[in-house]
Amino acid sequence: MGLTLTLLGILSSAAVLDKVLFFTNLFLYLNTNYFKIWSITQENETKKEAHPYSG
Secondary structure (H helix, E strand, O other): OHHHHHHHHHHHHHHHHHHHHHHHHHHHHHHHHHHHHHHHHHHHHHHHHHOOOOO
């Protein structure tokens, strides 16, 4: 009985850890992409400011 509970505990904590890692990776991935998009947008804004009549 105790062994079963221990195994269940290990399995559930492994599943939780897996989810935590998944969400951490997802968060980091979205952050990096957001930053890339943001930099590109900033670059475009800067270009517009540099050439206001280029369209």
